[in-house]
Amino acid sequence: MDYQQLGKLGWKSCFGGQLTEEEERNSFPVRVAAHFGSRVLCLTGSEEIVLPIEQLHDCGELAVGDWLLLDNETRRGVSRLPRESLISRKAAGVKSKTQLIAANVDTLFIVCSCNHDFNLSRLERYLAVASESRVTPIVVLTKADLCEDRDVFRQQALQLQSGLIVETVDARDTGDMEPLAYWCRSGQTVALVGSSGAGKSTLAMSLGAGPLLTQGIREDDSKGRHTTTVRSIHCLSAGGVLIDTPGMRELQLADCEEGVAKVFDEIVALAEECQFRDCSHQGEPGCAIAAAIQCGELDTRRLKNYQKLQAEQARNAQSLHERREQDRKLGHFYKATLSANQKRKY
Structure with missing residues (x-):
């Protein structure tokens, strides 16, 4: 070999x-x-x-x-071969199925542009998936040249998770791209995720991934059309490889309890201080989370998104478990039927 x-x-x-x-x-x-x-x-x-x-x-x-x-x-x-990491999500639609996004990834570039595409709650979703998958998340804020103050977006993203690395870039500026080169070195695998029009294909080309098709975005809402239609691997100029993925309009969480808990670790810690173990944080006496919101230590948006992602991943995880159990029982039934038919032949 x-x-x-x-x-x-x-x-x-x-x-x-x-x-x-x-x-x-x-x-x-x-x-x-x-x-x-x-x-x-x-x-x-x-x-x-x-x-x-x-x-x-x-x-x-x-x-x-x-x-x-x-x-x-x-x-x-x-x-x-057994995977070192696996990034997945609940497949779009009502069916209880997991969609595999990328395997054996070291670093996840979560791409979001400095315009209408910037969304803290969506970034938290991606961070939860990265944490659950045990890959290093890097938030890459693109199109920084088109906003008045790129640091405003960067500071907001930095508050989402302790120790989070956030880079603001103009993908056409080689100087802006230098901080990303470390994560793209030889032997490393980077995956790009983000919504359509966020600038993933332009970013990939600037990292040395070769000529990929790009499309413009609508100026009224900063939304773009899908350019990348299949997940694919590209060799990078820094020596690593990049997995480019289609833009995601929906990122449903499944089996992501640990990932959600890690991204919202300050809320998890506060919940331990509530007076009642079954506190729903809806106004009960002695609620540490309510007190943190009242004194400005915790953002209401962040709490609501935490509760939303908690409920979503629990619901989807249960649906996936039930689907697997049904498939297992159906498999046993087919095997039993086949065995009975074979016995009748003899």
Whole structure:
């Protein structure tokens, strides 16, 4: 295996440590670079391989960024290596299903522009997902050249989470892009997330991701149209790789309890000081959260969004659990029916 070539795609020693001697002899690793539904683009570091999804059946559900093992002779999927991280969300719509966004990501660039797109509550959603996925979040505020005072936006974002890194950039200014280069160095994988029109494609190109299509935004509400239509991997000039994702109009949380708690850790700490353990923070006596709001230590918007995200992730997590349980029981039923039919044949 050419580990130098694999390193250009984000390969780390932890992945090599998962391989058995037999797997090293009979298979080779590839990284999922794009998923087109019926076909999957995989990279080896020296070539691109397009495979039908049926050929990767044994690798399970795939996400861009996954590492797979392919058989040396047939190039069929042997297995998917355990993920170091996985970013996901509840799929849009009413169905209880999880949508995989990106796997084996080190850093998440949460992209938001300094205009009507700037939304603190939406940023908190992305931060909760990053915390739950155990990846490093970096808030990147784009189009800083189009606002009167970029620091106003930056200071608001800095208040969302302790230790949060926030960068304000004009993606066309190489000087503005220098602070992001550290996170894009060799061996690192960065993913871009944000709404349509936030400037993700322009940012990706400025990081050295190559010629990606860009589109303008509507001036009346700063909203844009989808430019990136599939998640895809791009090699960066700093040596790392970037996973570009389509703009998200909706980011529903699922199985994100720890992530929400970490982003709103000051509210969680205050709740411990309430007089009653089952305090709903709706005016009960001895409510520490109500007292913090009254004296200006806690923003009402932040509390409302915390309660909203708590309820949303709990509801979606329950729905997903029920869906998995139904699928499990249905699988048992099919196996039992198949076994009974086979017995009748004999």
